[in-house]
Amino acid sequence: MALEHELIRQRLHRVREVQALGFQPYGHRFDFTHTVPQLLAGYSPKSAEELEPRVSVRIAGRVQTIRRMGKAGFAHLQQSGERLQVYVKKDAVSENDYALYQALDLGDIIGVEGYLFRTRTGELTVHVEKLFFLAKTLLGMPEKWHGLEDIETRYRQRYLDMIANPEVQRVFASRARVIASLRRQLDERGFLEVETPMMQPIYGGAAARPFVTHHNTLDIDLYLRIAPELYLKRLIVGGLERVYEINRNFRNEGVSSQHNPEFTMLEFYQAYTDYRGLMDLSVELLQQTAGEVAGSTKVDYQGVIIDFGDIRRFTMREAILEFWNGPDKPSLDNLRDFEWLARHSSAPSKGEKLADIFERTCEAHLVQPTIVFDYPVETSPLSKNKPDEPEMVERFEIYAAGMEIGNAYTELNDPQEQRRRFEMQLAMAERGNVEAHRMDEDYLRALCYGMPPTGGEGIGIDRLAMVLTNSRSIRDVILFPLLRPEGELGIARAMQSAEL
Numbered sequence: 361m362a363l364e365h366e367l368i369r370q371r372l373h374r375v376r377e378v379q380a381l382g383f384q385p386y387g388h389r390f391d392f393t394h395t396v397p398q399l400l401a402g403y404s405p406k407s408a409e410e411l412e413p414r415v416s417v418r419i420a421g422r423v424q425t426i427r428r429m430g431k432a433g434f435a436h437l438q439q440s441g442e443r444l445q446v447y448v449k450k451d452a453v454s455e456n457d458y459a460l461y462q463a464l465d466l467g468d469i470i471g472v473e474g475y476l477f478r479t480r481t482g483e484l485t486v487h488v489e490k491l492f493f494l495a496k497t498l499l500g501m502p503e504k505w506h507g508l509e510d511i512e513t514r515y516r517q518r519y520l521d522m523i524a525n526p527e528v529q530r531v532f533a534s535r536a537r538v539i540a541s542l543r544r545q546l547d548e549r550g551f552l553e554v555e556t557p558m559m560q561p562i563y564g565g566a567a568a569r570p571f572v573t574h575h576n577t578l579d580i581d582l583y584l585r586i587a588p589e590l591y592l593k594r595l596i597v598g599g600l601e602r603v604y605e606i607n608r609n610f611r612n613e614g615v616s617s618q619h620n621p622e623f624t625m626l627e628f629y630q631a632y633t634d635y636r637g638l639m640d641l642s643v644e645l646l647q648q649t650a651g652e653v654a655g656s657t658k659v660d661y662q663g664v665i666i667d668f669g670d671i672r673r674f675t676m677r678e679a680i681l682e683f684w685n686g687p688d689k690p691s692l693d694n695l696r697d698f699e700w701l702a703r704h705s706s707a708p709s710k711g712e713k714l715a716d717i718f719e720r721t722c723e724a725h726l727v728q729p730t731i732v733f734d735y736p737v738e739t740s741p742l743s744k745n746k747p748d749e750p751e752m753v754e755r756f757e758i759y760a761a762g763m764e765i766g767n768a769y770t771e772l773n774d775p776q777e778q779r780r781r782f783e784m785q786l787a788m789a790e791r792g793n794v795e796a797h798r799m800d801e802d803y804l805r806a807l808c809y810g811m812p813p814t815g816g817e818g819i820g821i822d823r824l825a826m827v828l829t830n831s832r833s834i835r836d837v838i839l840f841p842l843l844r845p846e847g848e849l850g851i852a853r854a855m856q857s858a859e860l
Contacts, residue, residue: 364499364851371498377463381456383493390471390492393418396439403476404484414475417486419444420494422523423468433461434485437470441526445485446472457491467497467523515835516843528836534653535825535837539606541649542626542819549641551602551628556591558584558608564803565589565742567795568611571621584610589742589816590803592629593771597811604628606821617833618763620841624821631812634744634770635754638815639731642758642766643671645819646729653828661761661827664727668760671729676718679732683725708791711736711751726759733757735769738788741781741797743769758819761827768817775807 375385394402394417403415421437421444431450436443448461464470471492479485502524514521514528522528543553561580563570565587573582588607595603609625630638650657650668657669674682677695684690694700695717698710705713714736726732733756737745743753758766772778782799789796825837835841 367500368498368851371465371496374463374465375496378460378493378496381459381463383456383460385493385496387471387492387494390420390494391418392420392471395419396421396437396444397442399444399476400442400484408478408482411476411478414477416473416475418471418473419486420469420471420492423464423466423470426464426466428462435461435464437472438523438526441522441529445479445483446474446488447477447479447485448488448491453488453491457488460491460493465497467499467501468493469495469497512843515841516846518839531825531829531831531837532839534829535821537653538649538825538828539624539626539821541652542645542821543606545645545648546602546604546628549602551604551630552600554592554595554600554603554605556585556588556605556607558610560585560591562798562800562802564797564800566609566611567739567797569613569794571610571612586611587625587818588627589818590800592627593811593814593816594803594806596629596631596771596814597806597809601631601812602629615842617835618823620822620834620838622842623834623838625818626821627816627818629771629814629816631814633815634813635733635756635768635815638768638817639673639733639756642731642768642817642819646671646758646824649824650828659828659830661830662832664761666728666760666827668729671731671758673731673733675734676714676732676736677734679722679726679730680714680718683722685721708788709736709738711738715739723759723764724762727762729758729760731756731758737781738784740769741785742772742778744772744774745777760824763823763826764820765823765827766817766819768815771811771814771816773807773811773814775804778807779804 378385396419399417399419403411419437419439421439424436424438424443427434433448435446435448437446448458450458453461471494472486472488473490473492474486474488477485477487502520514525547553559573559582561582563583563586566589568586570583570586573584574580575582587609588605592603592605604627606624606626608622610622613619613621615621646668647657650659658665658667677692680690680695681692690700695714701710701713701717705716707713707716722732734746734752735743735755737743737751737753740753740755743755746752746754753769755769757764772781782797782804785797786799822834822837825831826834829837831837
């Protein structure tokens with residue numbers, strides 16, 4: 361902290377130097393002609409001869425390097441993850457402008473006006489004719505501009521992470537393209553984007569623990585939504601036959617490389633289809649998104665080529681047979697037999713045992729994009745039963761890179777069966793299952809008005825972005841992931857002390 365105090369003291373002295381030269385240390389509007397990426401894209405292929413007659417430019421950026429050499433010098437300005445060299449010559453700018461160049465620190469934000477040329481080494485460069493000071497940095501930049509390596513600092517100070525690691529900006533640009541692609545594809549198919557409550561009197565739509573808050577005026581407890589599902593299906597009842605929401609969900613669960621308590625989900629519902637129709641739609645959505653974001657349906661994820669152009673399909677039981685590794689390998693009949701299941705799982709019910717065995721046996725092996733379908737009724741309280749096997753439901757999950765990235769099913773639209781499912785969940789809650797679904801009387805009332813046959817699906821934006829950007833952790837694709845609070849920083853006191 362003492363070093364930080366001393367640096368702030370030195371930088372505040374620089375602020376006064378900048379002011380003495382007639383510049384504002386925190387400037388105003390700067391009208392530029394190009395961004396740095398635009399100049400690099402448009403003029404990098406051009407030779408020195410092709411830059412004649414002169415191409416006049418005005419650009420802005422953060423000072424990334426400074427190299428002073430007597431009566432001239434160079435600097436690199438960084439903008440949007442890319443950098444461009446500028447050349448400042450004493451007799452080509454005003455006396456004050458050159459003095460300003462001499463007073464610059466790494467991290468300062470400046471604007472320059474000049475023209476493009478190539479140096480003797482061939483580097484595209486702006487020959488500066490005028491400087492503008494736009495913002496002073498009071499803290500030091502990372503020592504190695506090619507990378508800020510401390511993980512805790514990267515997540516906690518994302519602004520510094522993006523300055524030091526330009527590839528981080530590209531990750532979040534790709535994440536934005538994931539959302540834009542999915543939104544465009546659904547819009548083109550006639551889906552309507554809607555917004556549903558983020559604070560709900562009854563939480564539902566998933567098996568998860570909620571965050572609880574209290575509304576003082578109404579004197580009621582509310583829950584941050586764990587999913588928007590039950591509200592979106594109310595809209596299907598109301599006649600909006602294709603709806604979607606790109607939403608924030610909140611689940612009071614642990615933090616891991618695949619979990620953050622606040623995350624982004626795409627949920628969409630389509631009347632008059634079922635889970636098999638959504639399987640086909642999901643394949644189209646994922647293949648198109650991968651192509652638009654990564655440039656191919658084949659993407660490199662942590663050294664493994666993952667091919668969204670070839671999405672496999674297994675029933676849950678078939679997946680267990682496919683990936684079983686060990687003695688007592690089951691048959692399909694074994695996976696329907698309570699006694700065999702009980703030998704391999706201590707979960708309470710037959711369906712929960714099957715799901716538990718699947719999770720332990722298969723999930724880690726589902727690296728290539730895979731659809732797993734037909735789930736036990738106990739784990740799927742909002743899904744429609746299979747007509748030929750009522751203990752199973754018409755549900756599927758999508759896996760890639762060993763992670764679940766999507767969940768879908770034919771929606772249960774029988775209000776009496778839905779009531780029985782809610783009661784089943786309440787019994788599970790009484791046995792200690794803190795993630796069991798709660799009874800939602802208004803949702804039951806909505807179903808009593810009639811919901812057409814419907815398929816619904818949720819796709820995890822964060823996990824899909826992880827795969828398409830080759831990011832190891834979910835924190836790498838969330839701008840500000842949840843972290844434990846820091847200790848006292850003392851920045852304000854350091855600034856006050858330095859000024860004194």
